[in-house]
Amino acid sequence: MKVGIIGIGTVGREVINIISCQRAKIEKLLGEKIEVQKICNRTPREEYEDYSFTHDYKEILKDPSIDTVIELMGGIKIPLEIAKKTLTAEKNLVTANKELLAIHGNELFQLAKEKDVKIFFEAAVGGGIPILSPLKESLFPNNFKKIRGILNGTANYILTQMSEGASYEQALKDATEKGYAETDPTFDVEGIDSAHKISLLSYLAWGEIKEFKEIKIDGITGLTAKDIEKAAKNNQKYKLLGEAAIDEDTQKITLAVKPILVGKGDLFYEVNGIYNAIEIEGSYTGKTIFYGEGAGGNATANAVISDLYKVINSKSWQR
Structure with a gap:
Protein backbone atom coordinates (compact mmCIF):
# COMPACT_ATOMS: atom_id res chain seq x y z
CA MET A 1 0.00 0.00 0.00
CA ILE A 129 -14.43 5.15 19.50
CA PRO A 130 -14.73 2.40 16.86
CA ILE A 131 -18.35 3.11 16.02
CA LEU A 132 -18.68 3.19 12.23
CA SER A 133 -17.18 -0.23 11.50
CA PRO A 134 -19.42 -2.05 14.00
CA LEU A 135 -22.46 -0.20 12.68
CA LYS A 136 -21.71 -1.08 9.06
CA GLU A 137 -20.15 -4.52 9.51
CA SER A 138 -20.70 -6.19 12.91
CA LEU A 139 -24.33 -5.13 13.35
CA PHE A 140 -25.46 -5.19 9.71
CA PRO A 141 -28.11 -7.96 10.03
CA ASN A 142 -30.20 -5.59 12.16
CA ASN A 143 -33.01 -3.40 11.02
CA PHE A 144 -31.89 -0.30 12.88
CA LYS A 145 -34.56 1.63 14.73
CA LYS A 146 -32.79 4.53 16.40
CA ILE A 147 -29.36 6.02 17.00
CA ARG A 148 -28.67 8.64 19.62
CA GLY A 149 -25.53 9.92 21.21
CA ILE A 150 -23.36 12.50 22.87
CA LEU A 151 -21.24 13.27 19.83
CA ASN A 152 -19.29 16.38 20.81
CA GLY A 153 -16.80 16.33 23.66
CA THR A 154 -16.49 20.12 23.86
CA ALA A 155 -20.21 20.67 24.41
CA ASN A 156 -20.34 17.80 26.88
CA TYR A 157 -17.41 19.23 28.83
CA ILE A 158 -19.10 22.62 29.04
CA LEU A 159 -22.37 21.09 30.24
CA THR A 160 -20.48 19.02 32.82
CA GLN A 161 -18.75 22.13 34.17
CA MET A 162 -22.06 23.97 34.32
CA SER A 163 -23.61 21.10 36.28
CA GLU A 164 -20.80 21.62 38.79
CA GLY A 165 -21.58 25.32 39.23
CA ALA A 166 -19.73 27.13 36.45
CA SER A 167 -21.44 29.65 34.19
CA TYR A 168 -21.52 29.03 30.45
CA GLU A 169 -18.86 31.70 29.93
CA GLN A 170 -16.59 30.21 32.62
CA ALA A 171 -17.02 26.69 31.26
CA LEU A 172 -16.25 27.78 27.69
CA LYS A 173 -13.17 29.70 28.85
CA ASP A 174 -11.96 26.63 30.74
CA ALA A 175 -12.58 24.38 27.73
CA THR A 176 -10.63 26.75 25.51
CA GLU A 177 -7.68 26.97 27.92
CA LYS A 178 -7.51 23.18 28.13
CA GLY A 179 -7.54 22.89 24.35
CA TYR A 180 -10.94 21.19 24.19
CA ALA A 181 -12.60 24.10 22.37
CA GLU A 182 -11.47 25.81 19.20
CA THR A 183 -10.87 29.57 19.07
CA ASP A 184 -14.22 29.68 17.27
CA PRO A 185 -16.38 27.08 19.07
CA THR A 186 -19.51 27.72 17.00
CA PHE A 187 -19.73 24.26 15.41
CA ASP A 188 -19.38 22.61 18.84
CA VAL A 189 -21.74 24.69 20.96
CA GLU A 190 -24.37 25.29 18.29
CA GLY A 191 -24.73 21.57 17.60
CA ILE A 192 -23.43 21.72 14.01
CA ASP A 193 -20.57 19.28 14.60
CA SER A 194 -22.98 16.82 16.23
CA ALA A 195 -25.31 17.19 13.25
CA HIS A 196 -22.50 16.31 10.83
CA LYS A 197 -21.81 13.16 12.82
CA ILE A 198 -25.40 11.99 13.26
CA SER A 199 -25.83 12.46 9.51
CA LEU A 200 -22.99 10.00 8.80
CA LEU A 201 -24.28 7.50 11.35
CA SER A 202 -27.68 7.70 9.67
CA TYR A 203 -26.11 7.06 6.27
CA LEU A 204 -24.41 3.88 7.43
CA ALA A 205 -27.58 2.66 9.14
CA TRP A 206 -30.09 3.41 6.37
CA GLY A 207 -28.12 4.33 3.26
CA GLU A 208 -29.33 7.91 3.01
CA ILE A 209 -27.66 11.24 3.69
CA LYS A 210 -30.29 13.86 4.46
CA GLU A 211 -29.97 17.36 3.10
CA PHE A 212 -28.21 19.17 5.91
CA LYS A 213 -30.88 21.89 6.05
CA GLU A 214 -33.42 19.18 6.94
CA ILE A 215 -31.70 18.41 10.26
CA LYS A 216 -33.22 20.25 13.21
CA ILE A 217 -30.31 21.72 15.16
CA ASP A 218 -30.36 23.44 18.55
CA GLY A 219 -27.17 24.04 20.52
CA ILE A 220 -26.36 24.70 24.18
CA THR A 221 -25.84 28.47 24.10
CA GLY A 222 -29.40 29.14 25.23
CA LEU A 223 -29.05 27.15 28.46
CA THR A 224 -28.66 29.20 31.63
CA ALA A 225 -27.35 28.46 35.11
CA LYS A 226 -30.96 28.44 36.30
CA ASP A 227 -31.83 25.73 33.76
CA ILE A 228 -28.95 23.60 35.00
CA GLU A 229 -29.86 24.17 38.67
CA LYS A 230 -33.49 23.27 38.08
CA ALA A 231 -32.46 20.06 36.32
CA ALA A 232 -30.12 19.12 39.18
CA LYS A 233 -32.92 19.50 41.73
CA ASN A 234 -34.87 16.92 39.74
CA ASN A 235 -31.82 14.59 39.54
CA GLN A 236 -31.40 15.38 35.86
CA LYS A 237 -28.71 16.76 33.57
CA TYR A 238 -28.75 18.39 30.16
CA LYS A 239 -26.91 16.52 27.43
CA LEU A 240 -26.50 17.64 23.85
CA LEU A 241 -27.79 14.64 21.91
CA GLY A 242 -27.80 13.84 18.24
CA GLU A 243 -30.67 11.55 17.34
CA ALA A 244 -31.64 9.67 14.20
CA ALA A 245 -34.73 7.48 13.87
CA ILE A 246 -36.68 5.74 11.14
CA ASP A 247 -40.46 5.34 11.03
CA GLU A 248 -41.11 1.64 10.50
CA ASP A 249 -44.30 2.31 8.52
CA THR A 250 -43.28 5.19 6.26
CA GLN A 251 -39.51 4.54 6.33
CA LYS A 252 -39.05 8.29 6.84
CA ILE A 253 -35.78 9.18 8.53
CA THR A 254 -35.63 12.11 10.95
CA LEU A 255 -32.49 13.67 12.41
CA ALA A 256 -32.16 16.21 15.18
CA VAL A 257 -29.63 17.70 17.57
CA LYS A 258 -30.73 19.38 20.78
CA PRO A 259 -30.10 19.60 24.54
CA ILE A 260 -32.17 16.94 26.29
CA LEU A 261 -32.80 16.30 29.96
CA VAL A 262 -31.66 12.86 31.10
CA GLY A 263 -32.24 11.30 34.49
CA LYS A 264 -30.12 8.95 36.59
CA GLY A 265 -31.67 5.94 34.93
CA ASP A 266 -30.49 7.07 31.51
CA LEU A 267 -27.25 5.59 30.20
CA PHE A 268 -26.02 9.06 29.21
CA TYR A 269 -26.39 10.53 32.70
CA GLU A 270 -22.87 9.53 33.77
CA VAL A 271 -21.16 10.42 30.48
CA ASN A 272 -19.22 13.50 31.54
CA GLY A 273 -16.31 15.69 30.52
CA ILE A 274 -14.95 15.23 27.00
CA TYR A 275 -16.35 11.70 26.67
CA ASN A 276 -18.75 10.64 23.94
CA ALA A 277 -21.30 7.83 24.00
CA ILE A 278 -23.43 6.42 21.20
CA GLU A 279 -26.43 4.10 21.52
CA ILE A 280 -27.57 2.01 18.56
CA GLU A 281 -30.92 0.24 18.74
CA GLY A 282 -31.26 -2.75 16.43
CA SER A 283 -34.00 -5.29 15.80
CA TYR A 284 -31.81 -8.24 16.87
CA THR A 285 -29.19 -6.82 19.21
CA GLY A 286 -31.37 -4.36 21.12
CA LYS A 287 -29.47 -1.38 22.49
CA THR A 288 -25.70 -1.36 22.09
CA ILE A 289 -23.54 1.34 23.69
CA PHE A 290 -20.16 2.66 22.55
CA TYR A 291 -18.24 4.91 24.94
CA GLY A 292 -14.88 6.69 24.92
CA GLU A 293 -12.95 9.88 24.34
CA GLY A 294 -14.29 11.61 21.27
CA ALA A 295 -11.19 13.52 20.26
CA GLY A 296 -7.42 13.73 20.53
CA GLY A 297 -4.61 13.27 18.05
Whole structure:
Protein backbone atom coordinates (compact mmCIF):
# COMPACT_ATOMS: atom_id res chain seq x y z
CA MET A 1 0.00 0.00 0.00
CA LYS A 2 1.36 3.38 -1.02
CA VAL A 3 -0.25 6.40 0.60
CA GLY A 4 -0.12 10.16 0.32
CA ILE A 5 -1.02 12.29 3.34
CA ILE A 6 -2.48 15.78 2.91
CA GLY A 7 -2.49 17.85 6.10
CA ILE A 8 0.17 17.38 8.78
CA GLY A 9 -1.53 18.88 11.80
CA THR A 10 -2.13 17.16 15.14
CA VAL A 11 -3.75 14.08 13.58
CA GLY A 12 -1.45 13.88 10.55
CA ARG A 13 1.64 13.95 12.76
CA GLU A 14 0.28 11.12 14.87
CA VAL A 15 -0.61 9.05 11.80
CA ILE A 16 3.00 9.26 10.61
CA ASN A 17 4.29 8.58 14.12
CA ILE A 18 2.13 5.48 14.61
CA ILE A 19 3.07 4.08 11.19
CA SER A 20 6.74 4.62 12.04
CA CYS A 21 6.56 3.11 15.53
CA GLN A 22 4.20 0.24 14.73
CA ARG A 23 5.25 -0.53 11.16
CA ALA A 24 5.94 -4.25 11.66
CA LYS A 25 2.62 -4.84 13.42
CA ILE A 26 0.63 -2.76 10.95
CA GLU A 27 2.18 -4.44 7.92
CA LYS A 28 1.58 -7.89 9.37
CA LEU A 29 -2.12 -7.13 9.83
CA LEU A 30 -2.45 -5.34 6.49
CA GLY A 31 -0.80 -8.24 4.73
CA GLU A 32 1.48 -5.98 2.75
CA LYS A 33 4.08 -3.23 3.06
CA ILE A 34 2.95 0.31 3.76
CA GLU A 35 4.84 3.22 2.29
CA VAL A 36 4.19 6.94 2.86
CA GLN A 37 5.10 8.06 -0.65
CA LYS A 38 4.52 11.76 -0.14
CA ILE A 39 3.22 14.23 2.43
CA CYS A 40 1.72 17.63 1.81
CA ASN A 41 1.49 20.59 4.15
CA ARG A 42 1.38 24.36 3.80
CA THR A 43 4.70 24.71 5.64
CA PRO A 44 7.65 22.29 5.67
CA ARG A 45 8.52 20.39 8.85
CA GLU A 46 12.11 19.44 9.59
CA GLU A 47 11.10 16.23 11.36
CA TYR A 48 9.76 14.88 8.07
CA GLU A 49 12.80 15.66 5.93
CA ASP A 50 13.22 11.92 5.21
CA TYR A 51 9.86 11.93 3.41
CA SER A 52 9.07 13.30 -0.01
CA PHE A 53 7.46 16.64 0.88
CA THR A 54 5.34 19.00 -1.17
CA HIS A 55 3.33 22.19 -0.69
CA ASP A 56 1.09 21.26 -3.63
CA TYR A 57 -1.52 18.59 -2.93
CA LYS A 58 -1.94 18.11 -6.69
CA GLU A 59 1.41 16.33 -6.75
CA ILE A 60 -0.07 13.60 -4.57
CA LEU A 61 -3.19 13.32 -6.70
CA LYS A 62 -1.13 13.03 -9.89
CA ASP A 63 1.35 10.49 -8.51
CA PRO A 64 0.45 7.17 -10.20
CA SER A 65 2.22 5.13 -7.52
CA ILE A 66 -0.11 6.34 -4.75
CA ASP A 67 -3.22 4.19 -4.35
CA THR A 68 -4.70 5.76 -1.18
CA VAL A 69 -4.97 9.41 -0.17
CA ILE A 70 -5.40 10.41 3.47
CA GLU A 71 -7.03 13.86 3.71
CA LEU A 72 -6.71 15.56 7.11
CA MET A 73 -7.10 19.25 6.29
CA GLY A 74 -10.58 20.11 7.51
CA GLY A 75 -12.94 22.61 5.92
CA ILE A 76 -14.79 22.06 2.66
CA LYS A 77 -13.58 23.99 -0.40
CA ILE A 78 -10.12 22.50 -0.99
CA PRO A 79 -10.92 19.09 0.61
CA LEU A 80 -13.88 18.74 -1.78
CA GLU A 81 -11.57 19.31 -4.75
CA ILE A 82 -9.08 16.84 -3.27
CA ALA A 83 -11.79 14.23 -2.70
CA LYS A 84 -13.21 14.52 -6.22
CA LYS A 85 -9.82 14.35 -7.90
CA THR A 86 -8.71 11.47 -5.67
CA LEU A 87 -11.72 9.38 -6.60
CA THR A 88 -11.63 10.39 -10.26
CA ALA A 89 -8.00 9.24 -10.36
CA GLU A 90 -9.26 5.88 -9.03
CA LYS A 91 -7.50 6.22 -5.69
CA ASN A 92 -9.06 5.29 -2.36
CA LEU A 93 -9.87 8.09 0.10
CA VAL A 94 -9.47 8.05 3.88
CA THR A 95 -10.72 11.17 5.64
CA ALA A 96 -11.66 12.52 9.05
CA ASN A 97 -13.71 15.31 7.47
CA LYS A 98 -17.27 14.88 8.74
CA GLU A 99 -18.36 18.31 7.47
CA LEU A 100 -17.28 17.46 3.94
CA LEU A 101 -19.13 14.13 3.92
CA ALA A 102 -22.26 15.45 5.64
CA ILE A 103 -22.60 18.19 3.01
CA HIS A 104 -21.23 16.48 -0.11
CA GLY A 105 -21.40 12.80 0.81
CA ASN A 106 -24.06 11.81 -1.73
CA GLU A 107 -21.95 13.15 -4.60
CA LEU A 108 -18.69 11.66 -3.31
CA PHE A 109 -20.09 8.24 -2.44
CA GLN A 110 -21.67 7.98 -5.89
CA LEU A 111 -18.38 8.94 -7.53
CA ALA A 112 -16.51 6.31 -5.49
CA LYS A 113 -19.03 3.71 -6.59
CA GLU A 114 -18.66 4.69 -10.25
CA LYS A 115 -14.85 4.52 -10.06
CA ASP A 116 -14.87 1.31 -8.02
CA VAL A 117 -12.78 2.78 -5.20
CA LYS A 118 -13.42 3.17 -1.49
CA ILE A 119 -14.07 5.97 0.99
CA PHE A 120 -13.56 5.22 4.67
CA PHE A 121 -14.08 7.73 7.46
CA GLU A 122 -13.91 6.03 10.87
CA ALA A 123 -12.10 9.08 12.28
CA ALA A 124 -14.97 11.41 11.35
CA VAL A 125 -17.24 10.25 14.19
CA GLY A 126 -16.29 9.54 17.78
CA GLY A 127 -12.52 10.05 17.51
CA GLY A 128 -11.08 6.91 19.07
CA ILE A 129 -14.43 5.15 19.50
CA PRO A 130 -14.73 2.40 16.86
CA ILE A 131 -18.35 3.11 16.02
CA LEU A 132 -18.68 3.19 12.23
CA SER A 133 -17.18 -0.23 11.50
CA PRO A 134 -19.42 -2.05 14.00
CA LEU A 135 -22.46 -0.20 12.68
CA LYS A 136 -21.71 -1.08 9.06
CA GLU A 137 -20.15 -4.52 9.51
CA SER A 138 -20.70 -6.19 12.91
CA LEU A 139 -24.33 -5.13 13.35
CA PHE A 140 -25.46 -5.19 9.71
CA PRO A 141 -28.11 -7.96 10.03
CA ASN A 142 -30.20 -5.59 12.16
CA ASN A 143 -33.01 -3.40 11.02
CA PHE A 144 -31.89 -0.30 12.88
CA LYS A 145 -34.56 1.63 14.73
CA LYS A 146 -32.79 4.53 16.40
CA ILE A 147 -29.36 6.02 17.00
CA ARG A 148 -28.67 8.64 19.62
CA GLY A 149 -25.53 9.92 21.21
CA ILE A 150 -23.36 12.50 22.87
CA LEU A 151 -21.24 13.27 19.83
CA ASN A 152 -19.29 16.38 20.81
CA GLY A 153 -16.80 16.33 23.66
CA THR A 154 -16.49 20.12 23.86
CA ALA A 155 -20.21 20.67 24.41
CA ASN A 156 -20.34 17.80 26.88
CA TYR A 157 -17.41 19.23 28.83
CA ILE A 158 -19.10 22.62 29.04
CA LEU A 159 -22.37 21.09 30.24
CA THR A 160 -20.48 19.02 32.82
CA GLN A 161 -18.75 22.13 34.17
CA MET A 162 -22.06 23.97 34.32
CA SER A 163 -23.61 21.10 36.28
CA GLU A 164 -20.80 21.62 38.79
CA GLY A 165 -21.58 25.32 39.23
CA ALA A 166 -19.73 27.13 36.45
CA SER A 167 -21.44 29.65 34.19
CA TYR A 168 -21.52 29.03 30.45
CA GLU A 169 -18.86 31.70 29.93
CA GLN A 170 -16.59 30.21 32.62
CA ALA A 171 -17.02 26.69 31.26
CA LEU A 172 -16.25 27.78 27.69
CA LYS A 173 -13.17 29.70 28.85
CA ASP A 174 -11.96 26.63 30.74
CA ALA A 175 -12.58 24.38 27.73
CA THR A 176 -10.63 26.75 25.51
CA GLU A 177 -7.68 26.97 27.92
CA LYS A 178 -7.51 23.18 28.13
CA GLY A 179 -7.54 22.89 24.35
CA TYR A 180 -10.94 21.19 24.19
CA ALA A 181 -12.60 24.10 22.37
CA GLU A 182 -11.47 25.81 19.20
CA THR A 183 -10.87 29.57 19.07
CA ASP A 184 -14.22 29.68 17.27
CA PRO A 185 -16.38 27.08 19.07
CA THR A 186 -19.51 27.72 17.00
CA PHE A 187 -19.73 24.26 15.41
CA ASP A 188 -19.38 22.61 18.84
CA VAL A 189 -21.74 24.69 20.96
CA GLU A 190 -24.37 25.29 18.29
CA GLY A 191 -24.73 21.57 17.60
CA ILE A 192 -23.43 21.72 14.01
CA ASP A 193 -20.57 19.28 14.60
CA SER A 194 -22.98 16.82 16.23
CA ALA A 195 -25.31 17.19 13.25
CA HIS A 196 -22.50 16.31 10.83
CA LYS A 197 -21.81 13.16 12.82
CA ILE A 198 -25.40 11.99 13.26
CA SER A 199 -25.83 12.46 9.51
CA LEU A 200 -22.99 10.00 8.80
CA LEU A 201 -24.28 7.50 11.35
CA SER A 202 -27.68 7.70 9.67
CA TYR A 203 -26.11 7.06 6.27
CA LEU A 204 -24.41 3.88 7.43
CA ALA A 205 -27.58 2.66 9.14
CA TRP A 206 -30.09 3.41 6.37
CA GLY A 207 -28.12 4.33 3.26
CA GLU A 208 -29.33 7.91 3.01
CA ILE A 209 -27.66 11.24 3.69
CA LYS A 210 -30.29 13.86 4.46
CA GLU A 211 -29.97 17.36 3.10
CA PHE A 212 -28.21 19.17 5.91
CA LYS A 213 -30.88 21.89 6.05
CA GLU A 214 -33.42 19.18 6.94
CA ILE A 215 -31.70 18.41 10.26
CA LYS A 216 -33.22 20.25 13.21
CA ILE A 217 -30.31 21.72 15.16
CA ASP A 218 -30.36 23.44 18.55
CA GLY A 219 -27.17 24.04 20.52
CA ILE A 220 -26.36 24.70 24.18
CA THR A 221 -25.84 28.47 24.10
CA GLY A 222 -29.40 29.14 25.23
CA LEU A 223 -29.05 27.15 28.46
CA THR A 224 -28.66 29.20 31.63
CA ALA A 225 -27.35 28.46 35.11
CA LYS A 226 -30.96 28.44 36.30
CA ASP A 227 -31.83 25.73 33.76
CA ILE A 228 -28.95 23.60 35.00
CA GLU A 229 -29.86 24.17 38.67
CA LYS A 230 -33.49 23.27 38.08
CA ALA A 231 -32.46 20.06 36.32
CA ALA A 232 -30.12 19.12 39.18
CA LYS A 233 -32.92 19.50 41.73
CA ASN A 234 -34.87 16.92 39.74
CA ASN A 235 -31.82 14.59 39.54
CA GLN A 236 -31.40 15.38 35.86
CA LYS A 237 -28.71 16.76 33.57
CA TYR A 238 -28.75 18.39 30.16
CA LYS A 239 -26.91 16.52 27.43
CA LEU A 240 -26.50 17.64 23.85
CA LEU A 241 -27.79 14.64 21.91
CA GLY A 242 -27.80 13.84 18.24
CA GLU A 243 -30.67 11.55 17.34
CA ALA A 244 -31.64 9.67 14.20
CA ALA A 245 -34.73 7.48 13.87
CA ILE A 246 -36.68 5.74 11.14
CA ASP A 247 -40.46 5.34 11.03
CA GLU A 248 -41.11 1.64 10.50
CA ASP A 249 -44.30 2.31 8.52
CA THR A 250 -43.28 5.19 6.26
CA GLN A 251 -39.51 4.54 6.33
CA LYS A 252 -39.05 8.29 6.84
CA ILE A 253 -35.78 9.18 8.53
CA THR A 254 -35.63 12.11 10.95
CA LEU A 255 -32.49 13.67 12.41
CA ALA A 256 -32.16 16.21 15.18
CA VAL A 257 -29.63 17.70 17.57
CA LYS A 258 -30.73 19.38 20.78
CA PRO A 259 -30.10 19.60 24.54
CA ILE A 260 -32.17 16.94 26.29
CA LEU A 261 -32.80 16.30 29.96
CA VAL A 262 -31.66 12.86 31.10
CA GLY A 263 -32.24 11.30 34.49
CA LYS A 264 -30.12 8.95 36.59
CA GLY A 265 -31.67 5.94 34.93
CA ASP A 266 -30.49 7.07 31.51
CA LEU A 267 -27.25 5.59 30.20
CA PHE A 268 -26.02 9.06 29.21
CA TYR A 269 -26.39 10.53 32.70
CA GLU A 270 -22.87 9.53 33.77
CA VAL A 271 -21.16 10.42 30.48
CA ASN A 272 -19.22 13.50 31.54
CA GLY A 273 -16.31 15.69 30.52
CA ILE A 274 -14.95 15.23 27.00
CA TYR A 275 -16.35 11.70 26.67
CA ASN A 276 -18.75 10.64 23.94
CA ALA A 277 -21.30 7.83 24.00
CA ILE A 278 -23.43 6.42 21.20
CA GLU A 279 -26.43 4.10 21.52
CA ILE A 280 -27.57 2.01 18.56
CA GLU A 281 -30.92 0.24 18.74
CA GLY A 282 -31.26 -2.75 16.43
CA SER A 283 -34.00 -5.29 15.80
CA TYR A 284 -31.81 -8.24 16.87
CA THR A 285 -29.19 -6.82 19.21
CA GLY A 286 -31.37 -4.36 21.12
CA LYS A 287 -29.47 -1.38 22.49
CA THR A 288 -25.70 -1.36 22.09
CA ILE A 289 -23.54 1.34 23.69
CA PHE A 290 -20.16 2.66 22.55
CA TYR A 291 -18.24 4.91 24.94
CA GLY A 292 -14.88 6.69 24.92
CA GLU A 293 -12.95 9.88 24.34
CA GLY A 294 -14.29 11.61 21.27
CA ALA A 295 -11.19 13.52 20.26
CA GLY A 296 -7.42 13.73 20.53
CA GLY A 297 -4.61 13.27 18.05
CA ASN A 298 -3.64 9.74 19.08
CA ALA A 299 -7.19 8.40 19.16
CA THR A 300 -8.17 9.97 15.86
CA ALA A 301 -4.95 8.83 14.16
CA ASN A 302 -5.67 5.29 15.34
CA ALA A 303 -9.04 5.49 13.57
CA VAL A 304 -7.36 6.74 10.38
CA ILE A 305 -4.93 3.82 10.35
CA SER A 306 -7.76 1.36 11.00
CA ASP A 307 -9.24 2.61 7.73
CA LEU A 308 -6.08 1.56 5.89
CA TYR A 309 -6.82 -1.98 7.02
CA LYS A 310 -10.35 -1.65 5.64
CA VAL A 311 -9.11 -0.34 2.31
CA ILE A 312 -7.33 -3.66 1.78
CA ASN A 313 -9.56 -6.10 3.61
CA SER A 314 -13.13 -4.75 3.68
CA LYS A 315 -15.87 -4.16 1.17
CA SER A 316 -16.78 -0.61 0.24
CA TRP A 317 -19.28 1.16 2.52
CA GLN A 318 -20.83 2.97 -0.43
CA ARG A 319 -24.24 1.73 -1.51
